Amino acid sequence: MKNIPDDVYERLKAAAEIHRRSLNSEIIVCLETVLMPTRISPSERLERARQLRAGLNPKKFQACDIAIMKRQGRP
Known part of the structure; x- marks a missing residue:
């Protein structure tokens, strides 16, 4: 080409x-x-986030653990 x-x-x-x-x-x-990205409304995005969160095992993924993982490797 x-x-x-x-x-x-x-x-x-x-x-x-x-x-x-x-x-x-x-x-x-x-x-x-x-x-020409597909635009979704904030309410649709929020609903998708809620669906994803509902699918997580709460015993495996606690908010404090996620926060620690997000900070790992950062200054």
Whole structure:
């Protein structure tokens, strides 16, 4: 492809193979994802977060443990 850096071309090619798309289709999907992202309302985002949280095992994931894990490796 013309004027595409080799490393970008290889990543696009690999992604196209994984998704079983042509290279051209993969490029279009990538551009659409970046330039026209799906917008969801704050209430939809909050509901999704609640669903994810409800699916967690409370004995495994406590808020204080999550806070500690988030700080690990940070100054």
